[in-house]
Amino acid sequence: VALAARGPWVVTLKGAVLYDAGGYGMLGFGHTPAAVLDAMARPQVMANVMTPSLAQRRFDRALRAEIGHSRGSCPFVRFMCLNSGSEAVGLAARIVDTNAKLHTDPGARHAGATIKRLVVKGSFHGRTDRPGLYSDSSRKTYTKYLASYRDEDSVIAIAPYDVAALQRAFDEATRNHWFIEAVFLEPVMGEGDPGRALPAEFYAAARVLTRTHGSLLLVDSIQAGLRAHGVLSVVDYPGFEQLDPPDLETYSKALNAAQYPLSVLAVNEHAAQVYRKGTYGNTMTTNPRALDVACATLALFTPQVRDNIRLRGAQAIAKLEALQSELGGLITKVQGTGLLFSCELASQFKCYGAGSTEEWLRHRGVNVIHGGENSLRFTPHFAMDEDELDLLVGLIARALKEGPRQVQAEAA
Missing domain, CATH: 3.90.1150.10 (Aspartate Aminotransferase, domain 1)
Incomplete structure (x- = not known):
């Protein structure tokens, strides 16, 4: 203790x-860390998602200065703040779900298609509900103990970073009238195979295939953000600076300094347009104390x-x-x-x-x-x-x- x-x-x-x-x-x-504790100690008005604050503006500016600094500009148009990392992935999954409905409704491009999801073996994206479904590293335990996993076969798990296997999965989806709603990737594995990096070639293939298919691509930087290459976002990783950014990216752990719950979902213009009001809500999100902690953390990043x-x-x-x-x-x-x-x-x-x-x-x-x-x-x-x-x-x-x-x- x-x-x-x-x-x-x-x-x-x-x-x-x-x-x-x-x-x-x-x-x-x-x-x-002293700077973070000082930020936490400042008086704040009620921390509620309905309460606008100047901290939100400061945080937005700090993120835009960090993300994309190696490529000239930030590729994300909106930032959505939550508490735990799993919540950020959960919100991303809700946007993915919305996109899947748009693609599989009557008259849509993939009308009536069976919905599938794609990850690499050993992946981890959280333990709550839909993030847990995308977490291959936890799958064995969930299948053993949870009734909801008894007949669950929606997740396609391929060998890590096998481009040919990725292509085969999308080809199979076309043949079987499946709609792969999203591909979730970690830039560096944190649980299933710690420290293993996502190759730029595999990411680039996933970006092309998801865009062609109509899927969304999420990069889960919750554990790797800041600590993998000294940058927050995968868009600034060596070899990724010229690649198209993902639709969604999540951050949390190093950003909140292990002191105050905060996670962030960054979305590009396409994902922002897919989001529908009323499909997600959380009372204590985007509160100023959490944002001040993140700003203090980013300011320490020399x-x-x-x-x-x-x-x-x-x-x-x-x-x-x-x-x-x-x-x-x-x-x-x-x-x-x-x-x-x-x-x-x-x-x-x-x-x-x-x-x-x-x-x-x-x-x-x-x-x-x-x-x-x-x-x-x-x-x-x-x-x-x-x-x-x-x-x-x-x-x-x-x-x-x-x-x-x-x-x-x-x-x-």
């Missing part, structure tokens, strides 16, 4: 001190911070790959993009739960959160220095040499 924290350091109720490399990607500027994210991310991969070579098979895969990286452990290690490598690390001073099939996932703060990285890699080495293995965990 955490008692106090500052930056990457946490003090527990029993006096232990941990270096926090977890946080699901929210701890961009660490725990209790060129030096961007450079550090890229540098430390590259160093993390290099150091973990060196450890992989040293340990001779105990680490089976290393991957990452910026400060969202992971190392997959060999099958003799239990990654999470009682008697796991994750637990061993926490008891010895590093907070880490698992991901994927059997990976340790790291999302450290943006100001991480090389000494901190060496501390992290050194403890991973100790965990794999000295920590528990499956046989020990099962015996316990």
Whole structure:
């Protein structure tokens, strides 16, 4: 149980001190960042979606300055603010649903078509309702426990970033009179295969196919935003600057500084025109306190911070790959993009739960959160220095040499 924290350091109720490399990607500027706490402390009028505020104007300007800065302008025309990241994806799915009705109503281009959805295997887009439906990484659990998934076959899950498989899925949709309502993609996987990046070639193919078919394309940057390449939006990723932007993009975790619930759905002109008033509502959205937190967070994002994210991310991969070579098979895969990286452990290690490598690390001073099939996932703060990285890699080495293995965990 955490008692106090500052930056990457946490003090527990029993006096232990941990270096926090977890946080699901929210701890961009660490725990209790002063500028964010100052923004939260300002007096505010009632925080309600019906209450206009100057914070909304400031936030709009801050987002437009950040998104598209590498390509000359922001490609999105509207920003819709909600609370959790899953809510932003839920609103996006409501716009997708509206578009699907327009395409499949009597007399429409895809009149009477069966509605399908397309994702890559291992994808994650949230746990509530429609976002959960698009989350392939959670599918097995939902199918096991939820009656609504018993006959659910609307989701097409293809091998990650296989352009030929993507083309085949759309060809099959044409043959079978299906309408693929949307393709949902993560720019960098956060849950199913942490740190795995979306190739520009696959994205470009998805953009062409969705536009041709009449589908919408969503990029879910909730976990990767700011931390993957030191930029918020996929439109500013290396290799993506000249590509057509998605119809919808979501942001949340690093933007809200792990201090105040905020998520954002950015929409282009087409998606904005599809949206219909009355199809979604949320009382506490777009409230000024949340927007002030986001503005304070974006103001901290200096060129030096961007450079550090890229540098430390590259160093993390290099150091973990060196450890992989040293340990001779105990680490089976290393991957990452910026400060969202992971190392997959060999099958003799239990990654999470009682008697796991994750637990061993926490008891010895590093907070880490698992991901994927059997990976340790790291999302450290943006100001991480090389000494901190060496501390992290050194403890991973100790965990794999000295920590528990499956046989020990099962015996316990």
